[in-house]
Amino acid sequence: MPMQPWFREAKLGVFLHYGVYAVDGVPESWAFYHGDVPHERYMSQLGRFTASAYDPGEWAAVFARAGARYAVLTARHHDGVALWDTGQGDLSVVARSPAGRDLVAPYTEALRERGLKVGLYYSHSDWNHPDYATAVHPQPHDEEMRTNPYASARPGQEDPEAWARFLAYRDAQVGELVTRFRPDLLWFDGEWERSEEQWGLSALAELILAGNPDTVLNARMLSHGDYATPEQGVPVVAPEGPWELCLTVNDSWGFQHHDHRHKSVRQLVRHLAETIGMGGNLLLAVGPREDGTIPAEQAARLEGLGEWVAKHAAAVYGTVAGLPAGHHYGPSTLSADRRTLYLMCFDAPRETVSLRGLRTPVKRVRVMGSGTALEHRVVGGLGGVPGVLWIDAPQAEDVDAYATVLAVELDGEPELYRGTGRD
Template sequence: MTMQPWFPDAKLGIFVHWGIYAVNGIAESWSFFNGQISHDDYLKQLDGFTAARYDPVQWAELFAEAGARYAVLTAKHHDGVALWPTEGLTVARERDLLGEYVRAVRAKGLKAGVYFSHLDWTHPDYASIGTGDNRFAHPPEGQQDPARWERFLAFHRRQLAELQTRYAPDLLWFDGDWERDAETWRMAELRAELLARQPSVIVNGRMQGHGDYATPEQGVPIELPPGPWELCLTINDSWGWQPQDDNHKSVRQLVRVFAETIGGGGNLLLDVGPREDGTIPPEQAERLRGLGAWIRPHAEAIYATTRGLPPGHFNGATTLSADRTTLYLFVFDRPNEFVVLRGVRNRVTGVRTLGGTALRHERFGGLGEVPGWEYIHLSDEHLDPLCTVLEVTLDGELELYRAHTRD
């Protein structure tokens, strides 16, 4: 599978969970699946979803200010409610909310991603077979009439054809594949259909082996995925807008997670949850602007870089320039006089704070092909209040020492 080059270079995307669940400020879809609210009461939110202050141009400007290169909007969550004019449940009979979003983000130079749930817990021909309170399921839990499944798959494929034909998304972000296996979903066939319509479309990994990249959630993996990946992270603890959730991560926390993610070769897909009227909560907008204010002076260490050093070489995140001759070290914590770079066989020709001061550095130890330690001296005057980035220039392409072990 060939990955489009814009995706690993993008580093930051904005995830937008927006749907009728914002009317009551409850969990998207799961609130009725788990029995916290009845399915009927959940769907009553359709009448309260106004999008009265929805301005996708303002969204796009905010996302660009945050430093994002793409965005992903929930065109249809597990509840089956669509944001574009389509058959079935939709809030877009008079206004194509999805189409406005696609046009706005592209006008700001961002790639347009569309989230789509495979499953549909409201469609009459879809039988839920998951765990939880399935009192709303049609037909009873665990049963699926083959003819109804064929009708549902035809509906599923029609909606995807609409999304690609009308909006040509750069990225299809799938979810909700877990209730059936790849053969039942006909995932291989689906991937072929998607690429036949759009050969350049990127498909995320929730296709049971038929996607392009992995999508861990809510925590940087300790063992990093081998290929492209993307960390999905909420700014507070909720995907959609929930007024009681004021546990927002600080800008410093977000910067740290972002650096750890790109240092591991991934992208950060940072989530916001607009209110039902389309406005993004100010606490979340503030975090996006704060992240962007840190990214801008450090862009050289972020965009178009590759996965950094393996664990053990530096106590922090790192990235590597595309030509592999410059290392960028992310210093999260206040150092005690110096930081140390280990296991780099190259000669270090210079170190500076990114865009700023040249720093004293010296190598200690080493014997033969075994490199010593590169000490980089830092004082408080050199530190960025959120995260300090050091540019380390090498005398050639990065060459790391690998200790030999005996059988």
């Protein structure tokens, strides 16, 4: 299936790790997997998970103000606790928590009312399912995965029938998500614990696409994925094809009481600019409290980012990757018609902004937000080596607090010189 155009054009999404782990503020699922929290204590959070202030309409309003075009909610993490009324056992917040209701349906409805695309996260692995630790990856990538009792069978204790039952359970749950909620995107995880053949991903992809052929799948569907998902750091070299950087607002995916290391709005603007400048999307993660409220510090950062995005929307949405490194000291994007370059300047420009190796004549340069026109000129150049385009720096009143964007209107598509200069 060809990639859905909305994904490449969206540029910004919000990632929500919401589940019982927010009660005690422990790492989602990993807390008991690594033995940091006893399993019994971890699962006791189910009895204290209320979602008492859960208002997905308010979530969607915040996401829209942030400039996000989609969101992804953890419908079921590695701990196996479903946020919807699954027919596959009773390990859900509907059946076993004071929340007592489906949390996925109102989320999908709220996003669609705002015109946002609906993403649902689902982990292939389930460290609570009795049939899960009945197989072993043929080439486990680390010793812990091979020996952890939640992840793998003990040597000689593999049980193919039990594993088949687990896959039937997994397929049934994914089928519920597809038929009930028709997500625009399914964000899988946990794929590292089995091989593609063991997971039966061909059959799973067929099941999903039969229910909704327009579903976007991430790379954790392995060869059936549509786009790459690097985490927690802008790649130095962009992945091939569509991709999305998954980045936390603080240091944690889910809510953790002690984590106050929130990135500033300026840092988030930089992450977004660098990501879209390389042709990717930013999926920015926040962790709601167990009652369903997004911490004020995180909501404020989403909205601060949204103010910058709204001011520079043409440089964000529907653009493609800009100039390769070396032409401009900062990221850039290129309009869909390939006639406008958007140069992003994180620091206040002094005297001039330079653009090197551009052969295409420039018609006009203006400051986004204010529309102020800037004088510009080409200096130097010899033979086939173009001169440097020097753009006068904007005045202080035109400089953005987070990143100033200059729209460079071209007389044709950009033609770049990539050589080493005349000998």
